[in-house]
Amino acid sequence: MIEPLDESQYLAHRAGTVPQPVALRSWVRAVGVPFRRGIPHSFAYLLRDEESGVHVVDPGQDTAENRAYLSAVVAESGTDPRGIRSITLTHFHRDHSGLAAWLARESGCPVRLHSAEIAELRAESRGSRYTDGLDARMRRWGMPISRASLIEITGETPPALTVPDELEPVADGELLPIPGRRVRVRHTPGHSPGHVVLVLEDEGLVLTGDTLLPHINPPIGRSHGGEGNAVGRFLESLELLAAYDADDVGPGHGYCFRPLGERRRDVEAHVRARLAEVRTALASGRGTDAWTVAPQLTWGPGWANLSGRNLQSALDQTALYVELARSAPA
Numbered sequence: 001m002i003e004p005l006d007e008s009q010y011l012a013h014r015a016g017t018v019p020q021p022v023a024l025r026s027w028v029r030a031v032g033v034p035f036r037r038g039i040p041h042s043f044a045y046l047l048r049d050e051e052s053g054v055h056v057v058d059p060g061q062d063t064a065e066n067r068a069y070l071s072a073v074v075a076e077s078g079t080d081p082r083g084i085r086s087i088t089l090t091h092f093h094r095d096h097s098g099l100a101a102w103l104a105r106e107s108g109c110p111v112r113l114h115s116a117e118i119a120e121l122r123a124e125s126r127g128s129r130y131t132d133g134l135d136a137r138m139r140r141w142g143m144p145i146s147r148a149s150l151i152e153i154t155g156e157t158p159p160a161l162t163v164p165d166e167l168e169p170v171a172d173g174e175l176l177p178i179p180g181r182r183v184r185v186r187h188t189p190g191h192s193p194g195h196v197v198l199v200l201e202d203e204g205l206v207l208t209g210d211t212l213l214p215h216i217n218p219p220i221g222r223s224h225g226g227e228g229n230a231v232g233r234f235l236e237s238l239e240l241l242a243a244y245d246a247d248d249v250g251p252g253h254g255y256c257f258r259p260l261g262e263r264r265r266d267v268e269a270h271v272r273a274r275l276a277e278v279r280t281a282l283a284s285g286r287g288t289d290a291w292t293v294a295p296q297l298t299w300g301p302g303w304a305n306l307s308g309r310n311l312q313s314a315l316d317q318t319a320l321y322v323e324l325a326r327s328a329p330a
C-alpha cells in the first residue's frame with residue numbers, strides 16, 4: 001500500500017477538491033492548480049534555491065484565475081512571477097505546461113523540457129491530437145470510416161496552446177540550474193515521448209509528472225509522434241525508476257505519496273496484464289487490429305460506453321499494445 005505524504009492533500013483528493021499548497025521539504029512546495037471536472041488539479045512544484053530564488057516545475061493550466069493564484073502562491077515565497085529563476089516542464093500536456101508561456105514572458109526565463117517534448121509542444125500548438133489526421137488514425141486502428149461519428153469530439157475545444165518564446169532542451173542525467181540543489185533530470189518516455197521526471201537527490205523525492213500517479217494508471221502514448229513503441233518505452237521507464245523505489249513521490253495529479261516502488265510495481269503489473277490480454281485476443285483469432293481487439297479487453301467504463309476522446313485514447317493504446325505484442329511475442 002502507498003501512503004499519502006500529507007493528510008490535507010489526501011482528504012482533498014478524496015473529496016474531489018483542489019488541495020492547499022503543502023511544504024514537502026523545507027525548500028519544496030506542492031501547489032494544486034485547478035484543472036477541470038474529473039481531474040480537479042495538476043500539481044505545480046515551487047523549488048527555492050539556496051539564494052532564495054524560486055524555480056517552477058509544471059506551472060499548470062493557463063486561465064486568468066490560475067495566473068492570479070500562482071502569482072499569490074509565489075508571493076508567499078517572497079517574490080512575484082518576474083522574480084522566478086527557472087521554469088521546467090515534465091511534459092507538454094496543457095494541464096502542466098499551459099502557464100509556461102505566460103510565466104516565461106513575465107520572468108524572462110526560458111522554458112526547459114526534453115527535446116522530444118519540444119517537438120510535441122510545437123505540434124500541439126498547431127492543431128489538436130483529437131481532431132487532426134483522424135482518417136489516418138482510423139486506418140491504423142482498422143476502424144471502418146462509417147463509424148467515424150463515434151470518435152467525434154463534442155463540446156468546447158480548448159484554446160490554442162501558446163508556445164513559449166524560448167525553449168531550452170534538457171537531457172537525461174543533467175542537473176537543473178538550481179543553485180545549491182541537486183535536481184536531476186531522468187528521461188521517462190511512455191506517457192509522452194519526451195516525458196522527464198525530476199529527482200531531488202538529497203531529499204529522497206521524485207517529481208514524476210504523469211509517469212507515476214497514485215490513483216490511475218497513466219495513459220500511454222498521448223502524443224503526436226515519438227520514437228519506438230510507447231508501451232515498450234514506458235516499461236523501460238518503469239525499470240529506470242526502480243533506482244528510486246524507496247523515495248517519496250510528488251506526482252502530476254492526485255496526492256503526494258510514498259514509497260515510489262510500491263506504486264511502480266502496481267503500474268508495471270497492470271501494463272503486463274494488459275499485454276497478456278492483448279496476446280490472448282490475438283491468439284484467439286478473433287482480433288487482428290485495435291478495432292477488433294479492443295472490445296475483448298476490459299475497460300473501466302465498459303467498452304460500449306467509450307466515445308469521443310476516451311474512445312480515441314482507448315484505440316490508440318490498444319494499437320500500441322497490438323504492435324508490441326506482435327513485435328515481441330511472449
Ligand SMILES: [Zn+2]
Pocket residue numbers: 091093191210
Ligand atoms: Zn499528461
